[in-house]
Amino acid sequence: MARGVVTYFLLGYSREHQEQLQKESSLHKDIIQKGFTDSYYNLTLKVLMGLEWVDRFCPSTSFVMKTDSDMFVNVDYLAELLLGMNRTNIFTGFVMRNLGPVRDISSKWFISEQEYPQEKYPSFCSGTGYVLSADVANRVWNISGIIPYFKLEDVYIGLCLAELKIAPVEIHSEEKFHNWKVTFSVCEFRKLITSHGVNPSELLSYWKALGEAAGDLKKEE
Template identity: 45%
Template sequence: MDQAAAGVEKQRVIEGLEREETPSLPSAESCPAGCDGTHALWYLSVSRPSTSFVGQLSIPIRKAPKADKNATFGNIRTRSLNPHDFGYLINEAKKCEAEPPFLVILISTTHKEFDARQAIRETWGDESTFPEVRVVTLFLLGRSTDAVLNQMVEQESQIFHDVVVEDFIDSYHNLTLKTLMGMRWVATFCSKAQYVLKTDSDIFVNMENLIYNLLKPTTKPRRRYFTGYVINGGPIRDMRSKWYMSRDLYPDSKYPPFCSGTGYVFSADVAELIYKTSLHTRLLHLEDVYVGVCLRKLGIHPFQNSGFNHWKMAYSLCRYRRVVTVHQISPEEMHRIWNDMTSKKHLKC
């Protein structure tokens, strides 16, 4: 082999070693009854090899460790691929101290969306609307590059005490960090909650339908539960698309089933599972796809629910009574819809 060919071959092998490859794990459909996430635990326990060169190119050999029957997320010791070590700039650490909530609402928002946050506080996100069940509402943000906006959000937080901010730049491509921030917050400060809703600031949520028809407070709490509008698709390779995914980041032709990030609900135990799985899972900028990747590693299959809509729907009282979420709702529309639905509860459809 001549020098040029040897150089090309060496570079090809180096690139192959440097690429973080994720072992394919059994899907939820193939997971046997009683599956408790040991597939994910096995993956987390695999140590990554190192690469060394001594004269000739040396290719390390991966050795699969023996399965540890006592392995848990708490006792696994392995290098973290994505250490989520962003500090809290604003936190509400005592939100759940008085009484564990039935439902935690995590709302992804941006600094300029004050009107949307206020509309949610005054409508479906009002924590006092359903006195028989405890609801905690939180708005999730990163750090703005505009110091004035950061100061305005801090003042807003001092008034409403419902904002959490972590020290990463708030941007579209950091939405995954924002979702993981919410998972981390629930796992750390509200682990005894029963359910979590993750949604966005332009979503209308029919809380009555969500609480009483879907989650049902009088029934035994579910575990390892995840539901929403389930999407089965693959990566878009067109660089002009908002949802572009490069082959380098995600080489597979299909995504695992995932719930639209506009709104999904899960049992609170899943928050810690996803957060800790993310520490060892290569980050993707599409947060809903990334959560789906983590769920696949955990052997948790998201359930389809027709009440979750990731598109805009023309308003009618009877139609909106049947939904859980509706997308692309302005603050003004949110007020109109909420007022109409609450004032006409006596009307039958």
């Protein structure tokens, strides 16, 4: 894994699992948690909790990535690409443009006209995985106090960034963030950043295959 990269898990409160979570936190010290219910529509609270934590405890960091638990993230390749970019004013991921609210009440992403009357959202990055430079993360956290709460977390971050007049940027001329499941191959996964819908056993097998391939390359050199 790239040097200087740390992973934290953002969680709300779970009465059923709280004792187990506290033991896990004491052991690994990698859980950030607050007292709100851990639910899909509280993802915005969860992400803001993470941004607040970064603002308070990681002032020297360069970039912050938010990703979901069912994602493969090639951290080494991501770090390689980020090192070739400016370290300020960056917001990148799988960019969503010209999307509007889903008005179908049966949808998981249903938004009423009372919640959001406009026809289009500002550009945002899919919540499956996006990256903010530290200065942008700090500015989003600071402005979140005046941006009305919105239950779709990735759209909410887009609303904050629109207010800040910060537009998403592409990290590469080819799409590297995938908010869908990419069929695994060593060659493909060496040069992508994210793949969606990956379960824990698949993650282990993918990393094992990538590690073995890297070892074989070193032997050939």
